[in-house]
Amino acid sequence: MQEMTHQHTRELDIYYNEHRKACTNCGKQFQDGMTAHLGYLADKTPAVLCDDCSQLLSETVVRYYWMKPKYEEVLPTAKLWRYMDLSKFISLIGKKKLYFPSLESFEDIFEGAKGIAERKEKWDNFYLDFFKQAIQTAPGMNPKDLTDQYIEENAVRLLSEMETGGKFERKNTFVSCWHCDQYESEAMWKLYSTNVKNALAIQTTCQQLYEALGKDPSIQIGKVQYIDFTKRFSAVNGAYWYKRKSFEYEQEVRAVVKVQKANSSGIEKDIDIEKLIAAIYISPYAPKWFEDVVYDVVKKYGLNKPIFHSEMAATPFY
Template identity: 30%
Template sequence: MYLNNPNIKLPQDPDTIVWKYLDLSKFLDLLLSQKLFMSRSDKFEDQYEGTFSEPTFEEIKKLSTNNPDFLNYYKTHREKVAISSWHINEYESFAMWQIFTQNSEGLAIQSTVKRLQDALVPEKNHKQFIGEVNYIDYKKEYIPFDDLFFPFLFKRKSFQYEREVRIITDVTESTIKLNDGLKINVDISQLIEKIYIHPKSENWYKNLVIQLVTQLGFDFEIEKSDLESDILI
């Protein structure tokens, strides 16, 4: 379960398909620990992660004139928020394979928005939400700041290809200290609907993944990506 936040939007259809592309070591860590790793928001490659657009920043600066702690809070809040990113797409994405898997030994988890919601285990010490990312022009468009999660649900238009849904965890009200991130408890059987093997991988690799998954007691449907299937001419 996750906390419902009426300010945060999600795709209307709960069966909207989402994907996570990752390498074998991260996948095995997920299965062995039954915990999902989430990256600290200020550790992402995008330096704008968790920051505000220019119009919003100018407004916050004015509000901070007599209260510098107001601006400092938003800066340090990034160190208290961790994110797990998922890609919305009805089909697997060739671009995502290239970006998020370093070699032919990667795989993709297929899930849905509802499965993400149902997979989250309630945590006493921190808040968790799921939201769809908005892609805007950071020089012109305004990001509202009446909800502390909004900065983490906006990205620059140049990242629009990611079509991202995020699980967001905020540990501000706990004593948890995030280094690179944190692992959260998840119901693996809910989280994973199907596994796709890298399109350039060999049969031995698919067989290895099937064997590992079976030995760990799971029975997910596992398929080889058909992006590299034989041409018909």
Template identity: 30%
Template sequence: MYEKHYCFEPPDKDSTTIWKYLKFQYFISLLDKNSLFFAKPELFEDPYEGSYSNANLTEMNELLEKYDENSIIAQNIRTLLENSKRTDNVVLNCWHTNKEESAAMWKLYSDDNAGISIKSDLDRLKNCFSECPYPVYIGKVKYIDWNLEKIPQKNVFSPYLYKRRSFEHENEIRALVHTIKHDGEMCYIDKNQVLQKHELINNGVYVPISLDILIEKIYVSPKSSKWFLDLVKSISKMYGLNKEIIRSNLYDGPS
């Protein structure tokens, strides 16, 4: 279930509108599995996902030069440097924050003619994990000058909540699940402190949700044909999802 965490700063209002842009096949997977796919960060396009900034690494290297290499402080700094990109035990699910649809997001994260966008809000995202047996943390991504600004080093989650300013257009909030490795398997600790195995598929995990709670409306691509809109309506009905489905009018001309 959703849990607060001091590292994660949520948007100011639970009513904040969020969007999930995805290709049609991933929408089918969402319906079929009744789950959101949380991906390992190394699958993302940004090679700096989960890394400390250059400003952090510069500071750590400068500190390392000040201490005897065998000192406890030097050992701790070296550990931080060695683990400056920690992706083994974290999986992420990302959403775009915006009051309206985003033309850029349609182009980046869905097929022009067969894309889907799920409209939701922060409150729905929090509550859709109510039956999930392990913690899900949610917070805004902050965009910084990678060479000049440091990421707080107070928790291993911090690097996953900061990105370079080049990605500000994503205006992202992300949900995070912290897994552990046990006997070579990806696992989690449930609310009863029981060790459970994740189903690891394509470098990620499916996290159970309530689709009815999560989804407010479904939009299909502004460049899609009527047959595609009808197909999405038919498949949604087949899976028992009773939500308004709309063809985006983003590129419709003035009437």
């Protein structure tokens, strides 16, 4: 088997992210447990190949143990909304940076949670048994060393390390949250602005967000899953893709990035504002003067984007 060169480039990582679902030669769909071979063909064209086609690579950069993403993918054309105050809008278009707060800084204490405390014993018992089995079947272990005490102590240690890892993950995982809907949301207007009369929303698509972030291969974009924590747990890895059912109205899509030892409650990522913003919507509760201010701000920063007064401000007849 050809040795891996590990000569990663940003462009190659982007290529893998965009073509990771199937072999780029024969079209075979990858499944959990399969091997994906990333590298270059003889003409230096990048490729992601299955085992049957891997011999076509002239350079194998890396092999991945293929696994389905922990998140539900979003259609590229799906509409995304971000509701904000004018000050945050000015900061966004002025600095051209998108703010990612850490999970630990969110008001929802269940961000990154595996489950509820009253069910922790069930979680612990399952993974203690899992670790005990893994220790006993680990290759290279001397059966004489596998005493009951050795197995128990190491299983407890692994469980403790997993819990510590979960706490660190809350510190080192940073998230940008978006509302996914074909239409604007009255609830989002009121929830995500300190003064709904002085609020606006930017509308984009998943593809635009991805491209505006420079197709950064370190950032994952996916849907949040809403679960009943009284009946199930989230996940050992990727718990930040799960929230409680009571938040289901948010219809959240999030962009997620991990930064080890960030020691910060938030980070900023460069963003291409022109690519990001498809349209700007003014709060249905905004007075005329606020609309004028928004137009002036957009003009000052040279944004050539359509501005709409919220459709919710339309006048009915009876």
